[in-house]
Amino acid sequence: MPMRATCATPRSTAERPMAGWRTIGVIGGMGPAATADFLRLLVAGVPAARDSDHPRILIDSNPQVPDRNAALAGRGPSPGPVLAEMAQRLMAQGAQVLAMPCNAAHGWAGAVRAVADDAFIDIVDAALAAAMVHRPARVGVIAIGATLDLNLYGRGAVPVVAADPARVQPLIDRIKAGDTGAEVVGAMNQIAADLVVDGADVVIAACTEVPLVLSAGAVPVPFVDTTAALAAATLAAARLA
Amino acid sequence: MPMRATCATPRSTAERPMAGWRTIGVIGGMGPAATADFLRLLVAGVPAARDSDHPRILIDSNPQVPDRNAALAGRGPSPGPVLAEMAQRLMAQGAQVLAMPCNAAHGWAGAVRAVADDAFIDIVDAALAAAMVHRPARVGVIAIGATLDLNLYGRGAVPVVAADPARVQPLIDRIKAGDTGAEVVGAMNQIAADLVVDGADVVIAACTEVPLVLSAGAVPVPFVDTTAALAAATLAAARLA
Numbered sequence: 065m066p067m068r069a070t071c072a073t074p075r076s077t078a079e080r081p082m083a084g085w086r087t088i089g090v091i092g093g094m095g096p097a098a099t100a101d102f103l104r105l106l107v108a109g110v111p112a113a114r115d116s117d118h119p120r121i122l123i124d125s126n127p128q129v130p131d132r133n134a135a136l137a138g139r140g141p142s143p144g145p146v147l148a149e150m151a152q153r154l155m156a157q158g159a160q161v162l163a164m165p166c167n168a169a170h171g172w173a174g175a176v177r178a179v180a181d182d183a184f185i186d187i188v189d190a191a192l193a194a195a196m197v198h199r200p201a202r203v204g205v206i207a208i209g210a211t212l213d214l215n216l217y218g219r220g221a222v223p224v225v226a227a228d229p230a231r232v233q234p235l236i237d238r239i240k241a242g243d244t245g246a247e248v249v250g251a252m253n254q255i256a257a258d259l260v261v262d263g264a265d266v267v268i269a270a271c272t273e274v275p276l277v278l279s280a281g282a283v284p285v286p287f288v289d290t291t292a293a294l295a296a297a298t299l300a301a302a303r304l305a
Numbered sequence: 306m307p308m309r310a311t312c313a314t315p316r317s318t319a320e321r322p323m324a325g326w327r328t329i330g331v332i333g334g335m336g337p338a339a340t341a342d343f344l345r346l347l348v349a350g351v352p353a354a355r356d357s358d359h360p361r362i363l364i365d366s367n368p369q370v371p372d373r374n375a376a377l378a379g380r381g382p383s384p385g386p387v388l389a390e391m392a393q394r395l396m397a398q399g400a401q402v403l404a405m406p407c408n409a410a411h412g413w414a415g416a417v418r419a420v421a422d423d424a425f426i427d428i429v430d431a432a433l434a435a436a437m438v439h440r441p442a443r444v445g446v447i448a449i450g451a452t453l454d455l456n457l458y459g460r461g462a463v464p465v466v467a468a469d470p471a472r473v474q475p476l477i478d479r480i481k482a483g484d485t486g487a488e489v490v491g492a493m494n495q496i497a498a499d500l501v502v503d504g505a506d507v508v509i510a511a512c513t514e515v516p517l518v519l520s521a522g523a524v525p526v527p528f529v530d531t532t533a534a535l536a537a538a539t540l541a542a543a544r545l546a
Contacts, residue, residue, distance in 0.1 A: 095356045096348040103344055103366075107337040113482045115336040115368040123364035124398075125344075127356040153398065157365075241354045 085119030089159025094166035098272035144175035204264025326360030330400025339513035385416035445505025
């Protein structure tokens with residue numbers, strides 16, 4: 065038997081039999097542009113030669129989820145029940161791996177995990193794991209509202225230094241209103257640079273609107289895009305061995 | 306009473322009460338990157354000041370829909386029943402307006418319309434309407450497979466000149482495999498330019514992978530991005546008066 069047949073290794077994606085996938089469910093709409101960014105990253109993250117190499121993805125982009133920050137301030141209902149209901153509906157439709165591309169909503173991750181258990185891929189876990197690769201002494205976090213108030217990133221192994229939410233919030237509001245122009249980009253770059261001055265040796269964009277205007281090239285230390293970290297973790301969990 | 310109060314007109318989006326929306330359902334995954342592009346365009350097309358100004362969007366990105374071209378060639382099952390089932394499931398989940406960002410799949414639009422009726426927004430209708438604004442004598446169509454074989458764009462009011470599918474198909478295959486590099490862009494630009502030489506005075510990207518590498522700036526006559534035309538028509542249908 066010729067060696068070539070014995071040790072043949074597929075060279076192109078087209079030749080390689082693709083792994084199967086579990087169906088992915090996305091608890092989305094917080095905000096809608098971040099969900100669109102997440103879908104783009106999920107699709108780009110699949111080594112595919114053709115449509116059928118991709119996983120099935122079910123998305124519920126629901127911008128009517130009760131406001132996370134208002135809930136925390138006691139000015140509105142908890143988003144927990146709505147998030148749990150969205151998770152349940154996605155699973156009833158066949159979703160086997162669930163992701164929620166919004167950091168602040170993870171203040172209510174417990175409500176989702178109560179119905180989804182291990183099927184739920186946590187954005188904070190995914191982002192902290194991506195950050196720890198760089199062995200930081202201190203992680204810098206750009207976030208707002210519930211993400212900071214509930215100290216979601218505080219559960220990591222290293223101290224957190226957070227950007228001033230009073231500087232971040234107005235930029236998030238502008239991004240949510242569709243403004244990703246040079247002024248917003250410049251201001252966000254400055255916030256990242258100031259975090260490094262304050263001692264951060266990794267910067268985490270801990271709000272899924274942030275990477276819509278901030279990218280690795282603009283940050284002088286390793287940068288963790290939480291949307292991208294969640295997409296990678298979701299694909300890893302969805303891939304069948 | 307001061308004039309100012311009488312003629313006050315809201316100046317910012319934030320001041321304007323937003324119209325409500327019907328829930329949008331997306332029959333997607335053909336291909337996955339085109340569906341991600343469609344979601345991006347839907348979100349960008351909403352004049353929103355905050356998350357809650359957006360419509361709810363339910364997406365089924367199903368890359369396992371039977372191959373449209375294989376079906377037409379008698380080499381595989383019809384995608385019709387699967388597309389109808391996807392439509393039905395989306396409507397059962399609350400979708401009131403349905404869109405399918407894939408031109409070739411519209412060869413089986415009848416199967417979707419049979420269950421969705423007027424809720425279904427047809428990409429060919431949307432694209433032809435966008436093309437007719439420019440009062441063309443002849444529309445140029447960049448398409449493959451079922452879109453050409455079933456002459457989907459032939460139902461318009463003006464003659465169609467089609468790019469050679471033997472030139473288009475290999476580029477679509479590369480885009481579906483994630484290659485949107487300079488070589489693919491250059492080749493697609495040349496196809497558009499040649500259509501104009503052949504008499505087209507509007508060029509229609511009649512495959513939702515095409516606008517991933519071809520944009521208005523590269524086409525010497527008015528350009529219709531069918532994904533964008535469908536997004537605009539879908540938002541128009543979803544907006545409550």
